[in-house]
Amino acid sequence: MSAISLSDLDVAYSGHRVVEDITFDVAQGESFALVGESGSGKSTVLKAIVGLAPEWSGRMSVLGQARGHKPDLAFSRICQMVFQDPYASLHPRKTVDATLSEPLQVHGIKGRDALVEEKLAAVGLDRRFRFRFPHQLSGGQRQRVAIARALMLEPQVMLLDEPTSALDVSVQAEILNLLKRLRQEHRLTYLMVTHNLPVVSFLCDRMAVMNKGRIVEIADATSLHTGDFSHPYTRELYAASGGATERKPA
Numbered sequence: 001m002s003a004i005s006l007s008d009l010d011v012a013y014s015g016h017r018v019v020e021d022i023t024f025d026v027a028q029g030e031s032f033a034l035v036g037e038s039g040s041g042k043s044t045v046l047k048a049i050v051g052l053a054p055e056w057s058g059r060m061s062v063l064g065q066a067r068g069h070k071p072d073l074a075f076s077r078i079c080q081m082v083f084q085d086p087y088a089s090l091h092p093r094k095t096v097d098a099t100l101s102e103p104l105q106v107h108g109i110k111g112r113d114a115l116v117e118e119k120l121a122a123v124g125l126d127r128r129f130r131f132r133f134p135h136q137l138s139g140g141q142r143q144r145v146a147i148a149r150a151l152m153l154e155p156q157v158m159l160l161d162e163p164t165s166a167l168d169v170s171v172q173a174e175i176l177n178l179l180k181r182l183r184q185e186h187r188l189t190y191l192m193v194t195h196n197l198p199v200v201s202f203l204c205d206r207m208a209v210m211n212k213g214r215i216v217e218i219a220d221a222t223s224l225h226t227g228d229f230s231h232p233y234t235r236e237l238y239a240a241s242g243g244a245t246e247r248k249p250a
């Protein structure tokens, strides 16, 4: 059983189709990237999976459970999304504690104190941060809180939408290291949007290259060492990123 399976996925906004014919499978425990230039539809694919882009057709399933068009509370227990900008994704008037407790309340899960502290520790924040508001945190700390929130329900699949691109270069590597560690410790599957090929090299096993709403190529991340790609658009993207990506991102 795949962690994520998309087949002939089309997605539109107000009748205007922006994503077409998306088909790929992500294996359990795999880290899979969607790359491509701005506007190519990468985030839209993630939004469709979590139900934030409701005009879709095709087939989607996560851990063997087919996605429908109706809200599905149980889905959030297996799949969570982390957004690009932790300023925008965290409620400014909620403490870290309130933000992390909310999914537990919604799902009627007990043991709030221990779980909040456990997930804070998992993302490298000690208990001093628990009763702070987002404006009392750095950008990197805020993104750690957003990741902790995504972990609260112990999902197996995480959708990561440019999780480091809104951060200072100096903290990008810290968050990437954290994501790498969490994936190992929690045996997570990642589907990650990025435009940064060194990030793919660091964190991902395979990548799908998107151009104008379609996938033009699916390649192993190891191809980033050699530049051995079949589609001209991928070769262009590779050349634009400066070629071989042995170096660490950020």
Ligand SMILES: Nc1ncnc2c1ncn2[C@@H]1O[C@H](COP(=O)(O)OP(=O)(O)OP(=O)(O)O)[C@@H](O)[C@H]1O
Pocket (backbone or CB within 6 Å): 013, 014, 018, 036, 037, 038, 039, 040, 041, 042, 043, 044, 045, 193, 195
């Ligand atoms: N809520 C929305 N309503 C209408 N159009 C949208 C909406 N969100 C995105 N779009 C459009 O859909 C297309 C794909 O956007 P999407 O955000 O998926 O691209 P992307 O590849 O993730 O780009 P970026 O890297 O800039 O985030 C773009 O043309 C965008 O303007």
